[in-house]
Amino acid sequence: MRVSLRLADGDLYEHEGILAAAEPHVNEQTGVIVLRLEFPNPELFLLPGMYVQVELPQAVIENVILAPQEGVSRDRRGRPVAMVVNADNQVESRQLTVQRDLGNQWVVTEGLAPGDRIIVAGLQKVSPGMTVLPEERDAASTAASGN
Incomplete structure (x- = not known):
């Protein structure tokens, strides 16, 4: 190596x-x-x-998504899930396969696609199928908060 x-x-x-x-x-x-x-x-x-x-490189994993940890929770069986806003601004619940953590993000190998919008705030107010008006988090506030 x-x-x-x-x-x-x-x-x-x-x-x-x-x-x-x-x-x-x-x-x-x-x-x-x-x-x-x-x-x-x-x-x-x-x-x-x-x-x-x-x-010292540990591993190379291709075709993964980095998901903010505050947007991933666990279902009743302990499986990682995320609430995602689809193209029609409707909320979907997605079961994820998480490989590991990387700082304040999860390395997700299954369940998310490039461009998916993960809900990171107001999770207690949404449910699958609900129509929402999402607000994008800007890069400056993401960097400032460490997320």
Whole structure:
């Protein structure tokens, strides 16, 4: 697996490294996994004790939708669901398949399509089949709230 180093000033180290070894178990108390990474250092730029961050890709999932967590709830059986406004401004309930979280969003592999409008506020006032007049959340307020 290829890995990258981000230096203390935020720049990427020019040489890629590899994941050379990983311990087969996780420390149950800390959640730490010990990894061994190897990087070429032909210019002797990397020094012992130097502060760096490793960028280690975990996985690549294609054809997913990032859904805001506040727009996803659980049904009586514990399955993730979202209320979506369709093209006719009617509310639909959609059962989702959630792969994992990514910050304040869910990585959704099934149940949503590009362009779907998820209801994130006023969920207690809507029900499936209801006609609504949706208000889009602008990018500035989304970024400011961390959503």
